[in-house]
Amino acid sequence: DIQMTQSPSSLSASVGDRVTITCQASQDITKCLNWYQQKPGKAPNLLIYDASNLETGVPSRFSGSGTGTDFSFTISSLQPEDIATYYCQQYGNLPWTFGQGTKVEIK
Amino acid sequence: EVQLVESGGGLVQPGGSLRLSCAASGFTFSSHWMSWVRQAPGKGLEWVANIKQDGSERYYVDSVKGRFTISRDNAKNSLYLQMNSLRVEDTAMYYCARVEGSSSSWWKFDYWGQGTLVTVSS
Numbered sequence: 001d002i003q004m005t006q007s008p009s010s011l012s013a014s015v016g017d018r019v020t021i022t023c024q025a026s027q028d029i030t031k032c033l034n035w036y037q038q039k040p041g042k043a044p045n046l047l048i049y050d051a052s053n054l055e056t057g058v059p060s061r062f063s064g065s066g067t068g069t070d071f072s073f074t075i076s077s078l079q080p081e082d083i084a085t086y087y088c089q090q091y092g093n094l095p096w097t098f099g100q101g102t103k104v105e106i107k
Numbered sequence: 108e109v110q111l112v113e114s115g116g117g118l119v120q121p122g123g124s125l126r127l128s129c130a131a132s133g134f135t136f137s138s139h140w141m142s143w144v145r146q147a148p149g150k151g152l153e154w155v156a157n158i159k160q161d162g163s164e165r166y167y168v169d170s171v172k173g174r175f176t177i178s179r180d181n182a183k184n185s186l187y188l189q190m191n192s193l194r195v196e197d198t199a200m201y202y203c204a205r206v207e208g209s210s211s212s213w214w215k216f217d218y219w220g221q222g223t224l225v226t227v228s229s
Contacts, residue, residue: 001169034215044216049213095154098152101152
């Protein structure tokens with residue numbers, strides 16, 4: 001199975017800050033990576049697919065990059081409504097696997 | 108508007124069975140792969156199973172193989188997860204998710220239900 005390692009596991013930042021989360025795959029997954037946002041008590045919501053494509057309707061302050069084994073997810077200017085846990089997910093090989101999540105809080 | 112509504116969760120004893128359902132609306136159900144994804148309390152997300160549009164292909168995470176069966180009824184726009192021989196570690200919120208994409212491009216869970224909670228406890 002492909003292991004997905006996210007870092008950090010949690011972070012605290014101020015409104016307006018640039019926030020970056022990384023995700024490392026245990027083997028090459030080319031660009032087969034998605035990013036999801038999950039707010040407390042809610043279902044996950046797709047933000048980025050295929051490593052860098054912004055899902056329709058998602059604010060442009062969210063972005064993704066990377067290929068191979070190393071990926072990053074960025075919020076260019078953190079907003080109060082971005083408080084959530086973020087997950088990467090690979091679909092390069094079955095079983096599809098998720099990172100352990102990064103909890104983002106406001107400082 | 109795409110809607111996915113899960114049902115069937117509840118409290119069950121270890122070794123018991125449960126059947127989850129997911130009612131889909133707002134899109135052509137028979138045109139999409141579908142999935143179940145679960146989340147144990149306070150934990151991360153875990154993909155459980157996928158089923159192809161016509162049910163001819165099904166895939167499972169190893170931990171549920173031989174115990175869980177994913178199925179669908181395209182006439183009823185419904186997805187199911189039959190869960191047998193349930194274990195304490197199967198306790199989780201179970202989400203139904205629509206899969207968008209293909210093997211020649213990308214795959215993504217683009218719509219999710221609100222989830223149904225399964226608790227396995229004696």
